[in-house]
Amino acid sequence: KAGVTQTPRYLIKTRGQQVTLSCSPISGHRSVSWYQQTPGQGLQFLFEYFSETQRNKGNFPGRFSGRQFSNSRSEMNVSTLELGDSALYLCASSLAMGQGRRGYGYTFGSGTRLTVV
């Protein structure tokens, strides 16, 4: 069974540009979440999608956005890149949402390392 696939693995962008990162969840997983990992702030939640709807959003500016497609694949977009956006962006998928199924545990991808210069 294939794991969570994130593309690209590495990305270098210039300040002011925008970037789109892609995530393909494990087959059958319908919940996808995104996290940002930096040395200074650690692991921070960006957003969570289920059935193409954003269910939860972290405390990030509006420059960070995402979406989920009908096949559960997800993309996140960062516009007007800043140096501080340099980070490892991790995508994670889970089987489902809902009170009875929470806590299944997310499976993480290897991440996309974004460097803004």
Next chain:
Amino acid sequence: AQSVTQLDSQVPVFEEAPVELRCNYSSSVSVYLFWYVQYPNQGLQLLLKYLSGSTLVESINGFEAEFNKSQTSFHLRKPSVHISDTAEYFCAVTFLTGGGNKLTFGTGTQLKVEL
């Protein structure tokens, strides 16, 4: 306020010695608890989780963690570590507030196993 604390940023230990990585959380609601491990240049791998039931949970590679509700802790232990256990370990919590599955992570503990 809901938070997760990993007090030790680095834990050096000799091979075959026991180790404990500490995790405490603060919450007024029920929680699910997780430990993840991250090797260099990789994503996070789920090590073990507590959802309900027995408070002692074990992983396939010899780690165990015990949920202590009164002390709001979920410490990770291994009786005998191996060089290959060198990695960063993250404690994570899902606070059951009626929202989504979001994970709140601790700041991580770098475990360094030495010969």
